Amino acid sequence: GEELEASYIISRIRGILPGIVEEKAAPTGAFGTISSDVYSFTGMMREQLYEKKEEGNDDDLKELAVLYSLYRDKKALADEAAGYSDVEDKLSDDATLAAQKGLFVQSVSKLEEYAGCEYKYFLNYMLRLRERDSYQLDQMQFGNVMHGALEKVFRKMDEKDPKDTYLNWVQADDAALSAKMKEAIDTEFRAMSDELLSPEGEIIAEGRNRYIMKNIYELGDRTIKNLGMQIRGGEMSPRFYENKFNQRDDFASTSIAVPGVAGNVKLEGKIDRVDILDKGDTIYLRVIDYKTGNKDFSYSDLFYGKQLQLTVYLSVMVEKVKKIYKNLGRDVKVVPVGMYYNPVKDPYVEKPDSLDEEAIEKAIRRELRLKGLTGEEPEYQEMQEKGITDPERRLEGPADILGMDFYSKAYKGNPPGSPKGTHVLVNEDDFENIESFAGVKIKELAGDMLKGSIRRNPFTDGRNKTCDFCKYNDICRFDQVNRGDRAVYIKSDDEKAFQTISNIGGAAKNSGKVE
Template identity: 25%
Template structure:
């Protein structure tokens, strides 16, 4: 017992050591009590074995009272009136202290103050919340009589950098001699066994020391095994069993694979699905807008056989849009009669967005020689055009999908094509993504049309003229009440300007949009008011488009090779704390990503824009 007591003290467990210290005295007292009580009574061993525990049960092992041996922990408002000798404030980063975020809702602080002046008290204003938080903060910091420390994390759960709250700067101003102490690596965890466990998997010496303690041996062995594990690669047999020899790919699957190989393996190899709450989500809204735009343009162009110009009158276009929306409601939703009042109200609100999008698209086509010639054009087996295929090491990837809209313009016997993709979100055309294999579907479809679309689209020679993201949403712009209608219109046009790449040939640019009195409204280019020259990063020569086509082909071969090799590495792309493959990943709980361990690593994507992109592309193909 003495050896055990000493070992516990050396391990930093004095409370348990004190309990062991008392055991010998208790044992002696029990034996003396039995001898004094029984005196000359004779009993067998079995009877005494029952009596002895009964006497032991009347003794307690003394311990330090809980209220003196532990700390009180909780939120500031709950502890603000409990004086203490020492105080440790945790999580004091900017944004957490003080906690006074604006309340969401219809009314702002001015509205609440105005209503309060009439006796209508609502939720506190932001100023009131701030006053309350500052009062609680003051009361909390006034509690300790001997010691106070402020602690904050340097990084958040997603790896983003966090700054200390204003309190740290204020205290350092009042007390210039205060020092900021950082964690300083793993050394501080070695003061006790349990914190040291966090280092056992990384540092062999720590693991060896803890393994000598019997109660920690199993934990250390498990941690060391886990630290040595790697995800590795799938065997050829596993690749064949999970994916087959012919792997179907779509735009979303390609993006998933190039975002993170482990996430692709989970979703399309093991077919793991995250639980989703029921509701009306963004994909359904996107489907609704796509349907309306497709049907409106099919009607106006008579299935792509005539131009939109001249555009219909505003009321005529509104009536056509309403008719198509009613058709969607009946065919896809089964009517609105069974829906809740809230759903019907939100759906009616969508009509303003739909009208704005339809107006914008029709206005663009009315000043363009490029006109819709195909809608929802399919690539893949049993579709309008064959799939795009590449084979590497016995694995064939077959890319299929749909193009929202294909616009064409015939000039000198050639058919110039542009691919248009409707985007209801905020996604933009990004050359950095293209370089790294993300968001390449529009370019892939454009180049496939060039090779395979001649028979489907009239037999003429096809010339790629560009790809465009079309913002299929209502524009929300910031401005003052003094903003003129012309200024508002320019701000809206800027918000709804297309993004993408355009063939840099003057006849093509003029055909895509006839410049008006206000210049170019829709294309992602600028027109010099002095010389009339058209400039912009979106302009690209036919030669560069050819190099881009070869780059897309190389990316697809790389994808086929990665699938054939069974790559399942957790290697998420990383362009910052808010823009990476881990932000909205459904497989975080299965991944347990840790940089530098088990082969896990972030793929940092350096920004490549403008001429730098084309220079890199040329050097890569030399």
């Protein structure tokens, strides 16, 4: 079947009515109809045949037969229920051994998916079940077009000297960036099909594809202008684009030893963008991951293994950049100053009281700020957003580039001008502890994977759960109503998660190894 997607209308309603209270109906069984009675009967039948068969007797079977006779016209449904058995939580020993060879190389995104639901990972990457072919542009293609176009623009702006690259961005106005982005998106669409664009670059696709393509062009235009503003507003220069790492790279952060297993698990991935600032003996560095949906950094999600990418990418690039400069004859210190999700979206915002276009644009760009962790040193903040450490500036309102809001007056021990949120500013020890914790979590996930664990363990925050829009619902049959399945409840407590991450990561770092 096709993967379910949340209606885009929902996000629009949220944007128009930001104060609306959302409620999610809990799944409940239906009773009192012919259909519901059949389901109730088949559920009882399954319980008798499978869950209580060892304690059944002839009287039970006779009673079941009588009830069954009342539903002769529903025999197929009853037979299907009788033949249904629950899925296993673990692969057999033979299957585990057979699968292990293909599990020793893992992308970080796949590990995140395994953390979100082991059974979904099993169906997607081990059984390789795929949706039926579609000739429509889908969400993945949407993301691929944007990533590919952005890479092309950044490579066109790139120079051998990072300072010259930065100068190119400073000198490029919005019109020039828009033209480059339009050309890059054209190239991406032409590579997909010759039935999407005319030779002159006009959209000739029809229906849904035409609508999506127009949205991509509009989104690309907004995105490149916003990225240009972010780069001009700081001092860091884009340096690495769609940078890959794999099992052939000799990085300590990508080779994970798993207890009881011969050989290390090797990580691979692709980092959207890395910016640097060369200060002679020190190279300052930040990693950026483009996200076409809504994505905020969360210590709670990191704790559960659902947000490992930024942390692993940061570790990899610190090692890689140091190695690159060493090969150039420079022994430099590489200092991380930030790791961020960069929203690639066209947000809906609450309309300001004023109709001033500048105010509206500012509100939109506020939704497109970098989301993640920033080095707490004032110097690190300034190199990413000029003027942001000025106390008077902080009292004027939120940051324009970094995803920080500030208290306008003292609040619960926080002085005016201090950032809101949970540890959005972190020191060098914090970065190291977070990186060490990610290694611990990866080792845990890889260990479960290599042991053949394929539990159906989706997460829920009380409103949404991992499997709400999962394409494997019909196979998995995760059912909270009729079978009592339960999702893993995540309580979003970033402060508690941060402390736990710091303790576990700090212990692993101090021991000199990831345990």
